[in-house]
Amino acid sequence: MPRFAANLHYLFNEVPFLDRFAAAARAGFRGVEFQVPYQWPAAELASLLSEYRLELALIDTPQGNWDAGERGLAALPGREDEFRAGVELAADYAQAMQCGAVHLIAGIVPPETDPEAAKATYLKNLAHGAQVLGKRGIAAVIEPINPLQGDIDGGETYTTYGMRGFYLTRTEQALRAIEAVGDHNLHLHLDVYHMQLTEGHLADTITRNIRRIKHLQIAGVPGRNEPSRGEINYPYLFDLIDRLEFSGWVGCEYRPFGETMAGLGWAAAYGIGRP
Structure with a gap:
């Protein structure tokens, strides 16, 4: 059975984050995941995880100046020191x-940036x-993200439909970058929502790369709502990753169409959505 982690930037935003x-x-x-924990003390978040017996699956490195449109630093030449400090944090x-x-x-690379400089910076x-x-x-x-869409209008900070540029x-x-780096600790993170928007071939891509995938995320297409909405056959994909013996987390990084609990009917078969 897939292990589902609630993304706390997207789900349960009827209540304050903590x-x-x-x-x-x-x-x-x-399990839970969230992109940016840095405005709260780590000890406070660790205490909440322990109190509610939750495992934390994933966080992001600092994304730079979000309000100025920055979405990460790894591929930005000239920001290496800031990136390294962010990795330590x-x-x-x-x-x-x-x-x-x-x-x-990776981040949004300014259009005037030399592509080879961005690539070299990213790999380093x-x-x-x-x-x-x-x-x-x-x-x-590392996670490929669709560059076709932007922030969710009226959504909470750190929630997006995609990241333009x-x-x-x-x-x-992503696979070429992982191979070029050659470190066994660098893994693939695939968001099925972004994959469907940019390339399709979901089942084939997951099957061919299952041993490289550390983390998966899900949302419906279009709309980035519940996985039960839209064109992706998620029950089939959930059965597939079970057959492939995927042991990582599946992050529920979607924007509920209505109230979070009301939209969890898709997860009832997996023991979620029943208080």
Whole structure:
């Protein structure tokens, strides 16, 4: 059975962020994920995880100046020192919260940037991030994100439909980067929602790369709502990853169409959504 983690930036936003741990646990989730924990003390978040017996699956490295449109630093030439400091901060938080993986988020590269400089910077930063995290027993992951859409209007901070101009956009590009870095601690993180928008071939891509995938995420297409809405046959994909013996987390990174609990009918078969 897939292990589902509630994304606390997207789900249960009927209540303040720190109350979402309890809400996720009451709904039956045993794991959570969230992109940016840095405005709260790591010890406070670790205490909530322990209190509600939740495992933290994933956080991101700091994304830079979000309000100015930045969405990560790994592929931005000239920001290497800031990226490295962010990796250390993410590692500290992940270790304190016993988080399994950190996403080394690539970022939106300014259009005037030389492509070869961006590529060289990205690979160098991935190598550094994978090494630093590996020394602490934390997996480093990279995620292709669709560059076709932007922020969710009226949505909470850190919730998006996509990231226009994002550097890493396709599975094959991510695989080439992982191979070029050559560190066993650098893994693939696939969001099925983004994959469907950019490349399709969901079942085939997951099957061919299952041993490289550390983390999966889901949402309906279009709309980024519940996985029961839209064109993707998620029950088929859930059965597939079971057959492939995928042991990682499946992050529920979707925007509920209405109230979070009311939209969890899709998860009832997996023991979620029943307080």
